[in-house]
Amino acid sequence: MALSFECQHDYPTGFELRAQFTAPGGVTALVGPSGSGKTTILSILAGLLRPRQGLIRLGDRILCDTQRDVHVKPEQRGIGMVFQDLCLFPHLSVRQNLQYGTRWCDPARLNFDRAQFDRVVQMLQIDELLDRQPHTLSGGQRQRVALGRALLRGPQLLLLDEPLSALDQPLQDRIVTYLERVLAEYPLPTLLVTHRLSQVRRLASQVLCLQGGQIMPATADAEPLHPDSD
Numbered sequence: 001m002a003l004s005f006e007c008q009h010d011y012p013t014g015f016e017l018r019a020q021f022t023a024p025g026g027v028t029a030l031v032g033p034s035g036s037g038k039t040t041i042l043s044i045l046a047g048l049l050r051p052r053q054g055l056i057r058l059g060d061r062i063l064c065d066t067q068r069d070v071h072v073k074p075e076q077r078g079i080g081m082v083f084q085d086l087c088l089f090p091h092l093s094v095r096q097n098l099q100y101g102t103r104w105c106d107p108a109r110l111n112f113d114r115a116q117f118d119r120v121v122q123m124l125q126i127d128e129l130l131d132r133q134p135h136t137l138s139g140g141q142r143q144r145v146a147l148g149r150a151l152l153r154g155p156q157l158l159l160l161d162e163p164l165s166a167l168d169q170p171l172q173d174r175i176v177t178y179l180e181r182v183l184a185e186y187p188l189p190t191l192l193v194t195h196r197l198s199q200v201r202r203l204a205s206q207v208l209c210l211q212g213g214q215i216m217p218a219t220a221d222a223e224p225l226h227p228d229s230d
Contacts, residue, residue, distance in 0.1 A: 007054030
């Protein structure tokens with residue numbers, strides 16, 4: 001399932017996003033300096049931000065078409081999101097956080113998602129965490145739970161916004177191993193925002209470099225701009 005993105009958006013600060021790309025499948029890494037528009041693109045894709053002008057297609061579905069005033073609601077887009085702050089619900093157990101992901105699924109896929117619960121839990125090795133609260137988890141454990149919740153939505157597109165930025169290098173390496181396993185099991189179109197060259201090399205089949213709100217294609221072994229910046 002291919003993703004097609006062509007959007008323009010302006011901020012009062014003067015920053016302008018003028019981005020156009022196609023993600024045919026696999027992992028597309030978005031790299032570039034802080035403020036180049038990476039998170040803006042993810043927010044537009046997720047439906048959290050309406051572009052001033054744009055057209056977004058996911059497979060045969062139109063998610064956004066400003067000319068026709070089409071803007072699909074976030075919960076109806078079939079997108080799994082893992083952002084930097086993770087956003088696990090502190091009042092819910094790990095099990096309940098994971099099950100929450102199925103609440104917004106397409107009803108036609110709900111039984112499938114329930115059947116996949118044990119599979120996702122075992123793949124991410126979080127079966128011993130199910131009855132714990134988020135505040136008792138380590139950073140790596142929270143990352144795996146957030147990823148599991150995103151997968152259990154039965155998404156058609158996965159968005160990962162610097163999901164490992166708060167972890168030390170050894171823990172990042174372990175979580176990337178889980179990501180490799182997940183993406184091999186669930187070959188979803190995935191957009192990954194990262195500044196880590198090692199993550200790009202291990203995960204990405206396509207790399208897009210952002211500069212000043214515009215995208216320049218790059219190869220998977222090219223070093224990202226400002227790889228150590230936030």
